[in-house]
Amino acid sequence: MQFVPGNHLRLLRNGEEYFPALVAAIDAAAAEVFLETYIFADDETGSLVADALARAAARGVAVHLLLDGFGAREFAARFRAMLTQSGAEVLVFRPQISPWSLRRGRLRRMHRKLACVDGRIAFVGGINVIDDYDTPDQTPPRYDYAVRIEGPLTEEVRAASARLWAQVSWATFRRRWPGFAPLSPKIVPAAPVTPEAMPGGQRVALVVRDSVRHRNDIEEGYLHFVGEAREEVVIACAYFFPGRRFRRALTDAVGRGVRVVLLLQGRVEYALLHYASRALYGSLLDAGVEIREYHRSFLHTKVAVFDRRVACAGSSNIDPFSLLLAREANVFVDDPGFAGQLRSSLEAAMRDGSRVVPPQQWKRQSLWLRARVWIAYGIVRLLTSFATYERFH
Numbered sequence: 001m002q003f004v005p006g007n008h009l010r011l012l013r014n015g016e017e018y019f020p021a022l023v024a025a026i027d028a029a030a031a032e033v034f035l036e037t038y039i040f041a042d043d044e045t046g047s048l049v050a051d052a053l054a055r056a057a058a059r060g061v062a063v064h065l066l067l068d069g070f071g072a073r074e075f076a077a078r079f080r081a082m083l084t085q086s087g088a089e090v091l092v093f094r095p096q097i098s099p100w101s102l103r104r105g106r107l108r109r110m111h112r113k114l115a116c117v118d119g120r121i122a123f124v125g126g127i128n129v130i131d132d133y134d135t136p137d138q139t140p141p142r143y144d145y146a147v148r149i150e151g152p153l154t155e156e157v158r159a160a161s162a163r164l165w166a167q168v169s170w171a172t173f174r175r176r177w178p179g180f181a182p183l184s185p186k187i188v189p190a191a192p193v194t195p196e197a198m199p200g201g202q203r204v205a206l207v208v209r210d211s212v213r214h215r216n217d218i219e220e221g222y223l224h225f226v227g228e229a230r231e232e233v234v235i236a237c238a239y240f241f242p243g244r245r246f247r248r249a250l251t252d253a254v255g256r257g258v259r260v261v262l263l264l265q266g267r268v269e270y271a272l273l274h275y276a277s278r279a280l281y282g283s284l285l286d287a288g289v290e291i292r293e294y295h296r297s298f299l300h301t302k303v304a305v306f307d308r309r310v311a312c313a314g315s316s317n318i319d320p321f322s323l324l325l326a327r328e329a330n331v332f333v334d335d336p337g338f339a340g341q342l343r344s345s346l347e348a349a350m351r352d353g354s355r356v357v358p359p360q361q362w363k364r365q366s367l368w369l370r371a372r373v374w375i376a377y378g379i380v381r382l383l384t385s386f387a388t389y390e391r392f393h
Contacts, residue, residue, distance in 0.1 A: 001221055003205045003334055006197025007151030011313075011341050015132040018125065018146045019045055025117040025148075026052040031192040032062040034161035036114045038071035038315075039128035040079070049129050050079040054086040063088035064165050064188070068110040069095040071128070091168045093327075108211060111326035113146070113315050114161055119191035122149040122157035124206070124331045126238075126302045126315050140297040143349060145342070147313050147331055149204065154195050156206045160329065162188040202335040209316060209328040218316045218330050219323050223249050225306040225332070229258045235304040236263040236294075236346055239270075241277045241319040241380065251287035259290070263350055266293030273319065275376035285359040296353025302330075303342060311339040320384040 012018040026033055026049075033056055040046055057063040065083065067075055069092045083090055093110035115123040125146025132141030149157065165188055209218045226233055226249045233253055240262065250260050262284070268274045281291060302322075304312040314330025316322040333339065 001205045001207055001217070001224075001332060003203040003332075004151075004153045004156065005203045006199070006201035007149055007153050007204045008198050009202050009204065009333060009335070009338055010148040011338065011345070012123075012125070012127075012146045012148055013345060014141050014144055015045060015127055015130075016141065018123070018127050019048060021148050022115060022123055023048060023052045025115070025121045025123075026056050029056045029061045029117045031118050032064070033118075034064045034066075034114070034116045034158065034165065036066045036110065036112045036161060036164070037129045038068045038109065038111050038113065039130050040065075040067055040072045040075050041128070041130035042074065042076035042079070043131045045131045046076065046079065046129055050076075050082060053088055054082050057083065057086040057088035060087075062189075064161070065090045066093060066110065066161075066165060066168060067091070068093050070109055071111070091165065091172055093164075093168050109321075109326045110164070111315050111322065112164075112208075112329040114157060114329050116154060116158040116161055119158045119193045120150065120154060120195055122154040123147065124149065124157065124314055124329055126300060126313070140353070142298045142300050143294065143296070143353075144300040145303050145313050145345075147333075149331070150195070151198050151201055151204075152195050153204045153206060153331075155191060157329075158191050160206065160208055162191075164327070202333060202338060204334075205332045207314075207330050207332060209323070209326070211325075211327075216323075218314070218328055219246065219318075221312065221330070221332055222246070222304065222318070225304075225310050225312070226250060226253055229253055229306050230256070231307050232259045232261070233304070233306055234261045234263070234343060234346055235318070236299070236301050236349070237318050238265050238298075238300045238302060239273055239277070239317040239319045239321070240264050241273060241280070243320075243323075246318065247280065247284065250284065250289055254288040260288070261290045261292065261350075263292050263294055263299070263346060263354060265299045266295035266354065267298055269298055272376050272380060275373045276380040277319075278373045279377035281357065281362055285357065285362055291357040292350050292354040293357060294349065294354045296349075303346070305339050305343040305346065308343055309336050309339050310334050311342045313342070320380075324384075 127144045127146045207217050207221050311333045316328035
């Protein structure tokens with residue numbers, strides 16, 4: 001993890017803050033735009049972003065849109081037509097594999113949410129291109145974060161996007177022309193500018209996860225700062241199903257006198273993982289970890305604050321999908337001001353939209369709920385073992 005100084009960050013909460021900032025950056029683009037997203041919905045927000053990308057391409061900006069083949073499997077034909085006609089390029093990471101396929105690699109998805117404009121402005125977070133209010137009967141918006149970045153780190157974000165774009169371009173070419181191997185894949189040109197460090201700026205590190213050189217980097221980042229914590233660890237995570245090593249780090253922190261707070265999904269979105277994750281509650285609560293469940297709306301965030309000094313935000317959940325299978329991207333920010341802003345936002349969410357899980361009440365749960373929890377836990381462990389080559393330690 002290499003921290004880069006001299007950056008200026010802006011914390012963006014939910015789509016209502018993220019999409020206006022993203023569209024403004026795209027509308028100001030002069031040379032290029034990279035955008036990666038797991039989901040690109042056919043809704044008002046999808047139209048807003050697609051229109052901005054098409055406008056940029058029509059005025060000569062090199063627009064690169066990378067979608068996941070499963071998450072964006074319903075990418076609207078009208079968006080694709082509009083973008084290609086305007087000159088934008090659209091690629092799909094691992095086109096959808098049949099749900100009946102038994103190939104273990106079918107769950108290796110592109111889950112990153114990255115954007116970089118002209119090599120000057122970057123966005124890293126967990127927000128897909130989708131309306132905040134897309135879930136039926138959801139009045140408050142889906143709860144999530146992104147980070148807007150200006151400064152030297154944007155060069156790393158741009159390089160990460162360009163590398164993946166080149167890899168997917170190569171794979172796409174090989175699928176179209178089987179048996180023919182050109183000398184080199186399509187390579188994206190160098191960044192149009194080299195961002196300068198800002199005096200008094202913030203220290204930030206971009207940490208990615210892939211299945212080659214960076215298989216454990218995001219998890220190791222979390223474990224490092226949990227292990228270094230001396231006062232407090234606050235983690236907000238939509239899908240929480242960590243391995244033993246991660247759980248041990250949390251309980252060891254409590255043993256050192258550190259306050260550990262988990263803000264987790266309270267509403268049932270994906271029933272199997274929802275109930276499976278609750279099999280972990282007992283040992284964590286017994287160790288002194290505080291667990292709060294967010295009920296006000298659907299929790300989609302993946303952020304953390306360590307000792308009110310270091311913050312983490314990005315696309316990676318703390319579950320087997322993110323930690324062992326998907327391509328993810330997070331930023332770790334070593335800055336008390338930014339960490340304090342994120343912590344204050346999390347405190348407000350916990351105060352206004354969450355409920356504490358009391359240890360004694362959890363132990364008195366019904367036999368029927370216990371059965372659902374442990375059946376779900378067994379199924380998820382079995383699926384994890386089948387779907388991953390790596391051992392889920």
